[in-house]
Amino acid sequence: MKVLALHGAGGSPSDWDPVVEELRGLHEVVALPLEGPWDWESVLDRIEPHAGDNPAVLGVSLGGMVAALWGRRHPECPAVIDVDGHGVPTQPQRHVDPDLAAIADLRERFKAYGQPELQRAMEELDCFEVFREVRCPMLLAVATKPFPGQLLFDSYAAGLARDLPTLPANITVERYDDSHAVLATDPHLVATLVKDFLEHR
Template sequence: MADTTHPRPSWRDRVIDSSGVPIAARDFGGEGTPVVLVHGLGGTLEDWAAVAPRLTARHRVIATDLRNSGHSGDGPWEWGAVLGDIEAVVAEFGAEEPAVVGASLGGMVAVLWGERHPQCPGVANLDGHPVLGAGRRHPGMAPERAAEQRERLGALFSAMEEQRASPLGPADAGALAEAARSSARRLGASEDAFAASVYRSLTAADGAGRRFARPLREPLARIRRAMEGLDLFAAYERTGARTLAVLATEDTPGQEEFADLMAAHRRGVGDALADLARERPRLRAARLAAGHAVLAERPADVARLVLDFLAGDDG
């Protein structure tokens, strides 16, 4: 059943120039400490539709489309530039000293925000721990098996990048939206929000009437390289900001062929976060019984975790 607990509020959308890259943002309203919400790879600010209204009773809530995504413009993917985009959004809305909450890729951005802004009220990373790349941890899995599954997963990502080079056919956008609706029904999430995120992810038709899914091939490849080159645990150790790190503990549909790798990844991340939390009192590690799509699967629990964390309830 679609989530209808929180009807859509009166939103204010705006496009901000950040070093020549237009950045789209949405003000969900609310009062209190500002919170900026950052979506994951392939998503848009629509992904926060079920979570944002649950935060507005205590916080001024703003969501943004990352560069190369949604209604934002294209630009080089560099972590510093992305943080600059958020700073431009914060300045435009007058949201001084915000907390930053991100899911997946957005969670990595949030951790880096905390490193740059240690005085902020806090940052939260919702299951944004790369499976591939620097600092990977896959305990309990034979190294050869882990390497083989990582190689196959990398090949799958490469194939997805190549698909982004091809325009969508006349019926493809509708098919993508219907697939999103089907996923939403399976998760008990809002079908409209899922479909809205799909349509927001498409480029406008070009002179030949073609549309493409964003991020486009080259930006997607750059984002992937940046993710694989990011040692997130080193960033956790460097940041001085209060940090909430949430680990989703369940399998995600469609990843069955990588089940061993994902399970080992979760074990490694969970153990590393627990160790780090014992050493660093400003880091809170939490687990959530959900797959990677935590915003859709468990919006009420995500909101509760974030609200408790920002209220200082770190127990």
């Protein structure tokens, strides 16, 4: 099966190289760049020329959010695989009891990455609203561990624990024993998630 792979914020298509190699002979994985402008419809429009033969779409973090948006646009998509792309911790609605001061502080820290348009676009996108409108088969893989220095993880994880059970039946939620950085720390785990979910698609 053809699989389009979408990297996370600050990443590049080469982040997928170990997964591409592991899936060689099983699936044709085509890693694409994600870049602005960050109007979500135009981001999807830039993917369309690569989407012949109705591919599955795989993404991590930002790429997972875009993959879900693709699935909403394309109910005929055979599979969406979203690795830990379910929002950002600066969204108060993603927390059970949001600490608004801590969220504001984290928002200021994110400004140091120098992509204010992307930061704003991600914060304005409610992924759970998107998920509820996806009609194709979808895997949402969720990290169970914070990466070093990750802020507000426990509060955000509590919000996920509240919201994940509300998702429709076409979305399979699978928790994995690693962090948001899993594509870098354990690409074999990511490749296994992909192989297992696509096995009968």
